[in-house]
Amino acid sequence: MSFDLVLFGGTGDLAWRKLMPALFQAFRHGTLPEDGRIIGVARDALSDEQYRMLIRSRFDEVELAKRPSPEEFDRFAALLHFVRMDLSQPADYAQLAATLRERNADTVVMYLATAPALFTRACEQLAQAGLNTPNTRIVLEKPLGHDLASNHQINETVRRAFGERQIFRIDHYLGKPSVQNLFALRFGNSLFEPLWRRETIANIQITIAEDLGVEKRGNFYDSTGALRDMVQNHALQLLCAVAMEPPINAHADAIRDEKLKVLRSLKPWTAQSLAQHVIRGQYAEGTAAGEPVAGYRQEAGVNPDSRTETFVALRTEIANWRWAGVPFYLRTGKRLASRDAHIVINFRPAPHAIFKSPLGAANQLVINLQPRDGLELHLLAQGADNRRQQAALSPVQLDLDFDKRFGSERVGAYERLLLDVIHGRLNLFVRSDEQEEAWRWVEPILELWEGDSDGPRPYAAGTWGPSASSAMIARDGYCWTEEC
Numbered sequence: 386m387s388f389d390l391v392l393f394g395g396t397g398d399l400a401w402r403k404l405m406p407a408l409f410q411a412f413r414h415g416t417l418p419e420d421g422r423i424i425g426v427a428r429d430a431l432s433d434e435q436y437r438m439l440i441r442s443r444f445d446e447v448e449l450a451k452r453p454s455p456e457e458f459d460r461f462a463a464l465l466h467f468v469r470m471d472l473s474q475p476a477d478y479a480q481l482a483a484t485l486r487e488r489n490a491d492t493v494v495m496y497l498a499t500a501p502a503l504f505t506r507a508c509e510q511l512a513q514a515g516l517n518t519p520n521t522r523i524v525l526e527k528p529l530g531h532d533l534a535s536n537h538q539i540n541e542t543v544r545r546a547f548g549e550r551q552i553f554r555i556d557h558y559l560g561k562p563s564v565q566n567l568f569a570l571r572f573g574n575s576l577f578e579p580l581w582r583r584e585t586i587a588n589i590q591i592t593i594a595e596d597l598g599v600e601k602r603g604n605f606y607d608s609t610g611a612l613r614d615m616v617q618n619h620a621l622q623l624l625c626a627v628a629m630e631p632p633i634n635a636h637a638d639a640i641r642d643e644k645l646k647v648l649r650s651l652k653p654w655t656a657q658s659l660a661q662h663v664i665r666g667q668y669a670e671g672t673a674a675g676e677p678v679a680g681y682r683q684e685a686g687v688n689p690d691s692r693t694e695t696f697v698a699l700r701t702e703i704a705n706w707r708w709a710g711v712p713f714y715l716r717t718g719k720r721l722a723s724r725d726a727h728i729v730i731n732f733r734p735a736p737h738a739i740f741k742s743p744l745g746a747a748n749q750l751v752i753n754l755q756p757r758d759g760l761e762l763h764l765l766a767q768g769a770d771n772r773r774q775q776a777a778l779s780p781v782q783l784d785l786d787f788d789k790r791f792g793s794e795r796v797g798a799y800e801r802l803l804l805d806v807i808h809g810r811l812n813l814f815v816r817s818d819e820q821e822e823a824w825r826w827v828e829p830i831l832e833l834w835e836g837d838s839d840g841p842r843p844y845a846a847g848t849w850g851p852s853a854s855s856a857m858i859a860r861d862g863y864c865w866t867e868e869c
């Protein structure tokens with residue numbers, strides 16, 4: 386099978402941080418179809434050779450094990466080409482069309498790794514230049530819009546040029562191996578299914594914590610914030626993966642139908658729940674890896690009076706038979722105490738205690754997304770001190786470390802998703818109605834913040850966010866994992 390992958394934003398941040406390394410890994414693993422071209426597109430005036438040199442230099446920043454040897458790079462570089470384009474200039478699309486005609490590949494992928502403001506124009510122009518042929522797929526990076534209205538408008542424009550089955554809206558969290566394993570755990574095994582419900586589960590916590598700050602993306606981030614950057618997409622997709630009903634099969638629409646139902650069942654916000662169950666924070670000076678670091682407002686590209694949130698914690702419920710009354714806590718932030726993403730399923734304690742056990746101790750299933758990837762099952766067991774009849778139970782942990790079990794050379798999120806696009810597999814991509822529903826649900830929060838003079842609560846870099854986040858969960862009698 387031959388393919389042409391056109392990378393708009395070919396010299397940009399995403400291309401060199403995530404996409405090129407992922408494409409190289411696929412190439413190294415022998416999974417990238419051999420008969421392919423990767424065509425970088427940007428405004429820079431570069432020849433193919435100069436583009437290859439640029440990409441080569443960028444690989445110096447990739448961790449050693451994932452860096453190509455000179456011979457490997459030479460073979461990979463043969464796939465790389467460059468087309469200079471200004472996406473606002475209709476005439477420039479003709480040049481791209483000519484390059485694509487040279488080969489007439491079986492599959493053409495247009496990957497829009499550009500500023501989202503360019504999405505609609507690029508799609509319109511691609512269509513005008515006849516570059517929306519049936520064998521073309523278009524990949525859209527998040528954030529797709531700024532709110533429900535802009536998201537809807539982008540979707541409408543893209544759909545005028547491409548059919549829904551040609552549109553791949555990426556949420557790279559769906560490509561993470563641990564998320565695949567969450568689907569496998571839930572829908573390939575029967576063990577947990579009878580327990581996966583309100584009768585046995587006390588609460589569910591989803592944490593995506595980053596220790597990094599906004600890095601070089603201050604400008605972008607300051608007009609985006611954590612709710613749009615992480616909650617509307619990644620955190621809600623994880624929530625869907627945890628809470629959805631078993632799909633009737635593993636096809637894309639069956640999975641997306643079930644995720645959509647979850648999003649539609651999220652409890653609507655009220656003035657009271659907005660006030661009590663949504664916490665926003667912004668990092669102030671503090672530490673990261675033991676070193677002092679600047680606060681958010683001092684970061685390059687950030688307004689010194691910025692009211693943009695770098696942390697969100699919220700509590701929601703899913704109004705359906707399986708989950709009614711079970712709190713779901715979502716939390717994400719930058720410059721937190723560690724890089725740690727996990728989902729914790731907290732089961733209810735045993736209904737009647739005949740053993741001594743620590744107060745409130747109960748079973749827990751932890752799905753670790755990063756830095757380690759695997760499952761932990763927390764049980765209560767008799768420890769070493771079992772001489773006395775009334776020995777206390779203590780928590781023990783059964784570990785299934787997927788990195789150890791399957792090797793850490795597993796397929797990364799972008800590698801997996803890029804191959805899915807090339808092969809036309811839509812399962813791990815987001816449908817427009819899911820995306821719009823997620824926007825619809827976060828919109829009352831955005832509106833509230835818009836008119837709220839208080840702004841986000843400051844928290845010191847290197848901590849777990851504002852104390853209000855702990856207070857919110859404590860009101861229900863629970864605690865975040867690191868606090869319990």
Ligand code: BG6
Pocket residue numbers: 595614726
């Ligand atoms: C991106 C966000 O979607 O996800 C970034 O825009 C964030 O702000 C990143 O840092 C986190 O991804 P990962 O895979 O490193 O957890």
